Structures are given as structure tokens and as C-alpha cells.
Amino acid sequence: MSESRAVSVERGLAPVLRARVCQAVQVLERVEAELLPAALASSFSAEDMVLLDLIRRHAPGIGIFTLDTGRLPAETYALQQQVLERYGPVVRTYFPNPAEVEGFVAHYGANGFYHGIEARRACCHARKVAPLQRALAGQRAWLTGMRRAQAVTREEVVVEGFDEHHGLVKVNPLAEWREDDVWAYLRSRRVPYNELYDQGYRSIGCAPCTRPVAPGEDARAGRWWWEASGQRECGLHRAPAGATGWLKCAAKP
Template identity: 45%
Template sequence: MDKIRQETLKNWNEQIDQLSLKESIAWVLQHVEGKVVFSTSFGIEDQVITHYLEPHYDSVELFTLDTGRQFNETYEVFQKTQSKYPNLNIKTYYPEETDIQEYYSKSGVNGFYNSIEERKQCCFIRKVKPLNKALDGASVWITGLRAEQSANRETMQFLEWDADHQLIKFNPLLLFTLEEVEAEVDQYNIPINSLYKKGYLSIGCAPCTRAIEPGEDFRAGRWWWENGKKECGLHIHTDQNN
């Protein structure tokens, strides 16, 4: 990252450090130029952000990635969200049919269980490529990431430079605890995925997600047959100074 951009982001982070969630979103939309997008997977964090973006729906492009392997409960909360926020428009991005056909031919319909490499390839086809399309031309990408979700997210900032996508990533819920997120849901009657209260704290594709057991890590239910970091490639945190 060049020194000027690094200093700018440092200054902006200091500006919003003490602001509320509502205030920080308004500040970023007022002070950071360019196209702003928000990616939602309809997880509990994303639902809270969708609620707080309601006054700004005209200023932010909301989108979701339909991988084709999602839980029906995810589509149900999608519908409930549209009903609660009638002015909401969520654009949907899908994987390329030819990519899916090639993957099935080479690895099989559930080839992602065979190896980490084949799982990552499936994530690339179903998530990363559609995401790249969705982020095309964007200057700011709003996410629902929180620092306590996993160890490799603890060094994040509210505003940080995403070198892979050449844009600013904004993490408004960065310092929220899960209990604080749940409190927002309760206070504003925000619809959430019905699987959440069944132990699915991190919900992805149906074949790759299970409920977590008491005491397990937040993301233990994602790709549970693998060891190591549980990421699909959408949010790979890189050094701020690179």
C-alpha cells in the first residue's frame, strides 16, 4: 500500500473509531468517494447491516451470491428481508453454468469433499468469480466481518485496503461481539436465518455447513472435515502495509 493511502486510511479509522454503527456508516458514505456496495449472505451480521443501511438504499448497491447449493432457510430469510424492507433491492450473482459443468465432469457433483484443492476450486467457481463481477467498479465494499470471528480476522481495521480487489473494505461491525449483534436483532426485530438458533452460527452452502457443538469455534461448522483456517477466498486478509 502506498504511504499516502495508508495515512488516509489511518486518519479515517481514527475519525470513525468512536462513532456508533449508524454514525460510522453515514460517515463513510459521506466522506469516501466512489461506488459503494454491500455483500450479504443473510447471516446475522449482514442482516444487522442491511437494517442500518435502510436510509441509504439509494446510495449503496446491495448484492448476494447464489451459489446454487444453499439451504432453503437462506432463501426464506431473503424473502422475509425483502418483505420487511420494501425499498430494498438486492442484486443476485450466480456462478457460470459452464464452470459448474466442467467441475462436475472433472470432480463430481460433491467433489469438494475429496480434497482441500477441489473444495477451494468449488468455492472459486461458486463464490469468488461471481464476487469479482459484483465488485467490478466499486470503490468501497461493506462487509459483516467481526474481529472475534476467527484468529486471522483479529488484525482487521474498520477501513482497510483490499489489494486483491483494489478497493476499500469497510467492516462496520468490526468490534461487535456476537451478543451485541444478537441484541440489535432483538431490539429491531430483524429477520434472521432460522438455522441460526439451531447452532448454525456461520451459514454457507448446505453440503459444507453443519451446526457447531458447545465450545467449538465460531466457524467450526464450515468445511468441518478440513483442518486449518476456515476461509473460502472471499475475505483473505492481507498485510495493511503491502
């Protein structure tokens, strides 16, 4: 899609948001044209809901999957049902290997992740990292809703990089978006979102590892809040090797 067509498709949005959307659509269409098979890894976050909606509207050749850890909030499952009813069965779900979860619980306890970074990372590995590896098998690229402004651990997020650990291209179409851009898009398109955001949450993962965020805290401060801020990643995301600048839009804010 040309820049002018991308903008016309999203007519009615405010100019700054339209420019952001134009950029994201161009990224998605390039992925669809040049990097298939590719898939969005969705946790049904606000950012992932923006991308899910844009993919279904502009680049439906890109797949979508989610990781069901077995400890997600009820509100997340309610949103998954809304997505199914609005978009159809477009999201594939991957579950942890029961034996790995059983091994974690036997060694650390069901809630052992509260007692140390090693235990928490072991839980994340069993419930998220290992299923991700299965989900990415055979893909050439994976997409995420990561943004630079989300946390100190994500300040270097690039639009495109090569993920050496998984051996494929990693694309973050919303890397440059602000939190206000995300919510402006969701509201303008009436895209469903997780009800926990209305209760003070700004980043939502597993129920026992997520809490609302206090005023002035960054968006991911409610994730694994008992740990130092520089440690609050589950292991899914690693620093990319290099970046390429194929993000172009005349009305760039």
C-alpha cells in the same frame, strides 16, 4: 451524521450496544459520503442482517448484493423472501457462470469438495469468488459483516483496509462487535434472521458445507469442518493492506 445524532436515532438501545451502533453508523455514513459507489456483500448472516438494516435506516446510498451459489439452504432462501417483503427489492443477486460450475462438477464431481482442499477451493472459486469479482466491478468500496471474534482466521480484521487484490477499499463496520451485540441489535429492532441459527448454526454458507456448532467451538467451526481451522475461508476475503482509524465514539465500551 454527528455522533450525538447517531446515538439519538438509535435511542432505546442499551448504552454499550448504542455505542457500537453509533460507531457502525458513522462508518456507514462516511462510506456513503466519500466512497460511493460502494456495496455490502451479504450472505444474509446475522451480521449482514444488522448491516442491511442499518444501511436502509441510515445510509441507503450504499448498495447491497448477494451471491447465490446454487447450493444454499432452504432457510436462506426463506430469509431472502422476508427481506424482499420488509425492505423491498434492495438486494441484487449474482449467480455463478454455469460453464464454470459444470467444469468443476465434470472434473471433481458434484460433491468433490469433500475430498481435498484443492477441490473445495475450486468449488468456492466457481460459485463465490468469480461472481464476487463481477459484483465488485465498478465499486470503490465493499462492506462485509466480518468480526474479529468469529474465528482464528479473522483475528486481524480491521474496520477499514485497502483490498489490493480487488483494488478497492474494504470496510468491516462490525469488526469490533461481539456476537452478543449482533443478536441484541437483531432482537431490539426485530430484524429477521436465518432460522438455522435456532438449530445450533452460528455461521451459514452452502448447505453441504455447513453444520451446527458444538458448545465451546468458535462461530465458524461449522464451516468446512473436515478441514484444519486455519484453512476455513472460501477465498473471498484476503488480508487488507493497512488500516485507518476513523472509528470514533465517545461512549466506546
